[in-house]
Amino acid sequence: MSMMFLAGSELPSAHSDAKRLHARFERFHPPLPEDPVERRKKQDIFFVSIPTKLQGTKLLTYQPGKNDPNPVALIGQFITVRLSNRSATFPWQDRSRDD
Numbered sequence: 001m002s003m004m005f006l007a008g009s010e011l012p013s014a015h016s017d018a019k020r021l022h023a024r025f026e027r028f029h030p031p032l033p034e035d036p037v038e039r040r041k042k043q044d045i046f047f048v049s050i051p052t053k054l055q056g057t058k059l060l061t062y063q064p065g066k067n068d069p070n071p072v073a074l075i076g077q078f079i080t081v082r083l084s085n086r087s088a089t090f091p092w093q094d095r096s097r098d099d
Contacts, residue, residue, distance in 0.1 A: 003025060010051060
């Protein structure tokens, strides 16, 4: 399962909580290959620090500076790369019950 953690880096307690949660999940994922192309294909857990005190859904209101990561764009890219572009790998299945 692909996961992405975003956290504001200017609130140390919340940022360290997010890093700790990321680390707990990361240890259950296989090590990544050294080859950058293969690494990009296989990486399925991500952590991004955003230079702000904002946390949670408030990160969606963050206005990035010129060189800052844009949380909304990162989430969109994550969904595109990790889900939409892989739709053939995970075809839709109707799981509804016929009760």
